[in-house]
Amino acid sequence: MRLSCEVDVVNRLLPSHNVRKAKRGCHAQVSLGRKPAASASRSGSQLFLMVCTAKDRNGAKYVIKNNVSQVFAKFVSEGKATIRFKEPEQDLCLSKADPLQLKSLLSLVRAGAQGQDLDRVTLSSLAPASTKQVEKPRTELTVTSRKEYPVTSRFPASLEVLTVHSCGMKRLDPRILHLSRIHTLDLSLNALTSLPDDWGRLSCVSTLILTDNQLSEIPSALWKSQLCETIAVLDVRNNHIATIPLQICELHKLACLRLDNNGFDSLPPTIGKLTNLKELAVAQNKIKVLPAGFAQLRLENLDVSDNPFDLSVEGVTGEERLVFPTLMECVARAIRKYRIPYTEEDLFPQLFHYLAAARQCWCGNFCFTCSARYFSHVSLRHLVSNSYSASPGITTAPIEGFLCSQHCLTRFKNNPRAYWRN
Known part of the structure; x- marks a missing residue:
């Protein structure tokens, strides 16, 4: 059983001696198994957790049976866990691990700590790790x-x-x-x-x-x-x-x-x-x-x-289009308003292409052919907090909008620069 992850070894005695931990965690390979010499007679052989790093490829070994005081696995779904040993008084903090592999490893560690039989489980031989196994993954x-x-x-x-x-x-x-x-x-x-x-x-x-x-x-x-x-x-x-x-x-x-x-x-x-x-x-x-x-x-x-x-366009056009909407328009407005998901296979072609021409009124409603069009100008300086780039002499930009009803048209004519929602 092997696991590649980030490992941080925390000595619990350091704070009592007023010593701060100097180094951070590093990439390592964590193996659960028995020593090669004991592989011939597994019954009664000790189970170890070995941590191999680039600086120590032979690995540091921790006895498992009756030596694990607690396993912290609250964040195992994020690839994080901590194994607390009795001797030495150290915490093994694992991170950036595959959640499924980490969960499997912790399950075996708990079983081994309680002295359960793991003879049917394929374990590592605890051989020294190769350079490729302990090198930091390429990101x-x-x-x-x-x-x-x-x-x-x-x-x-x-x-x-x-x-x-x-x-x-x-x-x-x-x-x-x-x-x-x-x-x-x-x-x-x-x-x-x-x-x-x-x-x-x-x-x-x-x-x-x-x-x-x-x-x-x-x-x-x-x-x-x-x-x-x-x-x-x-x-x-x-x-x-x-x-x-x-x-x-x-x-x-x-x-x-x-x-x-x-x-x-x-x-x-x-x-x-x-x-x-x-x-x-x-x-x-x-x-x-x-x-x-x-x-x-x-x-x-x-x-x-x-x-x-x-920049020459300004005013309202197409007021004559603000009539009672067709059935096609009503269906399309409902689909857009309620965000009904659809694909090209769900609708007949005419409605599908009709929906692609959706326009939004300032009141928040969608409209299509039954709409009036208005033009206005907006200052580019008022749109940005840092900087803007435009062609020489351009400080404003033309704005095109649509109105879905006579009611919205009246409100727009009363105050063209207002913005409202129903």
Whole structure:
């Protein structure tokens, strides 16, 4: 029985001698077994817990039977536990361990401490650990050319940061989808045209960088998987994304969004729902007007340079469309209002595409064709707390919004700069 984890040995006598613990824990291999000399006659042989580190590959051994005073396993599901020995008076603090393996080890330690028979359990021979077994797991890997790409070898399962640059990758390597500890994934400067819907175990990614690829759309897996609750930085600059989907506003933890140089002409009308967004870059696109929800953002940094803003538009248009909504409109409004989940297979095509054109009124309700449109201007300086970048001479941006009813139209005309909710 072997376990790779972080180990911190705490001597309980140090505080009584007014001595502080000098060093921190280190990576180690923890083994439970019997000495090789006693393997021939297991009955009556002593059971040991051995801790091998890079500095001590032969390992420190602790007797198990009648020598474990307590096992602290409250946080075993997080890969943490503490084993308290009677002699020597030390605590073995384990962390960063596989929860299932740790739980199994603690179960055997308890059984061995009580003198139970473990002859049917496969135990370690307590041989000295190899260098590979005690070296610290690799958490970062950077690949900058095809020659460096691990074709025949595996990606280390312990990776937390993976950077793959300039490798001409056209499809995502399936092995990357099984690196469950990754929190930063950088796949820039490749030739990716799409990403798979199945993100495997990528449930911890908070930073996703896909700049300088050939993507034509933002991967839908971002809001169809657990990534919806983890993504904080999304960078898709220098791609060919023609449309920013409405669902991107469901990434509630998104703090940094970079969409420069893609060629889209509008932002989602519900962008104001990104309450944690602090940095937004949409330079070098074809945006003429910004959605009204843009004014709800509280940004620290903003870049809207090199966009063909149309500052001449202002006022209300399409008042004649504010009639009683059709059945199609009523159904679509209900689906959006109550956030009813759906896929393309659940709805007939006309309704599915109709839902993609959702607009949000300032009252909070969604509307579609039955709506009036208004234009206004907003000061860029009032939207940011630090700095903003815009084309020369541009200090304001045009805002486009929609009104879902005659009631909202009247309220808007009475106070165009107000913001309300039902």
